[in-house]
Amino acid sequence: MTHDRAVPSSPAVSVAGRETLTYHDLAGLVGGAERLLRHDGKALVLCAGDRELPTLLAYLAGLRLGHTVAFLPATPEILAAYQPEFVVPAPGAEDGLPELGYLPTETTGARVFRRQAATSAGEIHPDTGVVVATSGSTGSPKAVRLSYAGVAANSAAIVQALGITSAECAPTTLPITHAYGLSVLNSHLLAGACIMLGNRSPLSLAMWDELTRAGATSFAAVPTTYAAFGPAHTTLLGRTRIRTMTQSGARLGEEAARRLGQTMAQRHGRFFVMYGQTEATSRIACLDPADLPARPGSVGRAVPGGTITIEPTPPRHGGIPGEGAVHYRGPGVMLGYAAGRADLARGNEVDVLDTGDLGYLRDGYLYLTGRTKRIVKILGVRVSLDDLEHLVEQPGHPTAVVSDEDDVVRLVGAGDPAVHHAQCAKLAASLGVPGRHVVFQPVDRISQTPGGKVDYQALADRRSGGGTVDRADGLAAALRPGS
Numbered sequence: 001m002t003h004d005r006a007v008p009s010s011p012a013v014s015v016a017g018r019e020t021l022t023y024h025d026l027a028g029l030v031g032g033a034e035r036l037l038r039h040d041g042k043a044l045v046l047c048a049g050d051r052e053l054p055t056l057l058a059y060l061a062g063l064r065l066g067h068t069v070a071f072l073p074a075t076p077e078i079l080a081a082y083q084p085e086f087v088v089p090a091p092g093a094e095d096g097l098p099e100l101g102y103l104p105t106e107t108t109g110a111r112v113f114r115r116q117a118a119t120s121a122g123e124i125h126p127d128t129g130v131v132v133a134t135s136g137s138t139g140s141p142k143a144v145r146l147s148y149a150g151v152a153a154n155s156a157a158i159v160q161a162l163g164i165t166s167a168e169c170a171p172t173t174l175p176i177t178h179a180y181g182l183s184v185l186n187s188h189l190l191a192g193a194c195i196m197l198g199n200r201s202p203l204s205l206a207m208w209d210e211l212t213r214a215g216a217t218s219f220a221a222v223p224t225t226y227a228a229f230g231p232a233h234t235t236l237l238g239r240t241r242i243r244t245m246t247q248s249g250a251r252l253g254e255e256a257a258r259r260l261g262q263t264m265a266q267r268h269g270r271f272f273v274m275y276g277q278t279e280a281t282s283r284i285a286c287l288d289p290a291d292l293p294a295r296p297g298s299v300g301r302a303v304p305g306g307t308i309t310i311e312p313t314p315p316r317h318g319g320i321p322g323e324g325a326v327h328y329r330g331p332g333v334m335l336g337y338a339a340g341r342a343d344l345a346r347g348n349e350v351d352v353l354d355t356g357d358l359g360y361l362r363d364g365y366l367y368l369t370g371r372t373k374r375i376v377k378i379l380g381v382r383v384s385l386d387d388l389e390h391l392v393e394q395p396g397h398p399t400a401v402v403s404d405e406d407d408v409v410r411l412v413g414a415g416d417p418a419v420h421h422a423q424c425a426k427l428a429a430s431l432g433v434p435g436r437h438v439v440f441q442p443v444d445r446i447s448q449t450p451g452g453k454v455d456y457q458a459l460a461d462r463r464s465g466g467g468t469v470d471r472a473d474g475l476a477a478a479l480r481p482g483s
Helices: 023-036 053-064 076-082 147-162 179-190 205-214 224-225 230-237 252-264 340-344 385-392 419-431 458-461 474-480
Strands: 011-015 019-022 044-047 067-069 084-086 102-104 114-116 128-131 143-147 169-171 194-197 218-221 244-247 270-276 283-287 296-301 306-314 324-329 336-337 353-362 367-373 376-377 381-384 398-406 408-413 437-442
Touching: 011 023, 019 023, 023 053, 023 336, 023 376, 044 053, 044 076, 053 084, 067 270, 076 128, 076 147, 076 340, 128 179, 128 244, 143 147, 169 179, 169 205, 169 218, 179 218, 179 270, 194 205, 194 270, 194 381, 205 230, 218 224, 218 353, 224 252, 230 324, 252 270, 270 296, 270 367, 296 306, 306 353, 336 340, 367 385, 376 408, 381 385, 385 398, 398 419, 398 458, 408 419
Parallel strands: 011 194, 044 067, 044 084, 067 128, 169 194, 218 244, 244 270, 408 437
Antiparallel strands: 011 019, 084 114, 102 114, 128 143, 143 336, 270 283, 283 296, 296 367, 306 324, 324 353, 353 367, 376 381, 398 408
């Protein structure tokens, strides 16, 4: 994945803003990792770490050797399901691997553990290059199988869409164990640029100090990070060399996108709204910053080499003409899913990706309107829970709308209860249903997946014990002025 034509003396990896490795240095270290990962035939290398140098070296060495690299936790469940030949543990997490049948490849200082079982673990398809967890499956065996060609093609498409050059320096503000963060790593190394390794919170002062010292030129984040981006961060941004910001991973509100676009334009920089999925290797669409003012709410056009189509779906309450299921075709589309070692022997099983998202196209620009799985019936009317969320969203009052009872909408709120009660009344009025069909559940925080999206499954799991549930009808008097 590294740029073979990169100048050997040019910077490749900055470790937490301190030590900087050139491409020549990186090649030597990757060569050392290759020696630890030698194996007769194609092997599975499980990388359980994240944004540290040993994980990066094992990833690059594994790909160069033609192995498959899996970014999954080294839990007993995962190890039993996938039976990797090699495990590169997270820092300080080596204990317990010998009991599970993995021993260090060297007696001192080794970070690579080899499977000791005498029996073969099973064949791996020649095209399978990377296995990465889906956004909602951390800790579970379910993962996505990506091809070498797909990863390379999507990385090249990102380089073209963002105009990444060898002069860039990109910090790892996102986990490389997830598709978005891994694509930042892949695209910049493919362009011969520099990667700044570090795993601090992208909102922490220490992280911004490292960004400044390392000369970072770009910043990638999910909407929850940008939502917490305040005046202090804008001041810190002014001290850096950052000229490119990208967003993906979940929906970003139009007001936030406009504000961030203006902030970057004032710095003679660029803010890219993007859309992607693990099942498409990473990015599916990208909105050019110049189009942001005229295309509010759009996630842009398909990345180079990709095609987006809309498949008709049954009409719903408040639906938009031309809305349907978003399908994507491109070289980055996954081979298929995996839940264990046997699945790694399978080849390509997906030609066109059904993203599970709803949306529509205008002049080739994609607008997302919700998830197909988030369409429910309330008193016989098909409605989008995502639409209802957008209807009542309010800064400073995190809200999620779910439906886990027949004909009942549940608003989960982590802000001022009075605000959320008013939101419930608004939902009932919008739906044209009695208030008893909308309930409120207060929580301390809205659960999120590691990818920064609302964890609707976790909210559903908390249904029975996650807090008091109030019916909207009983709140009418409390909401009246002067009450």
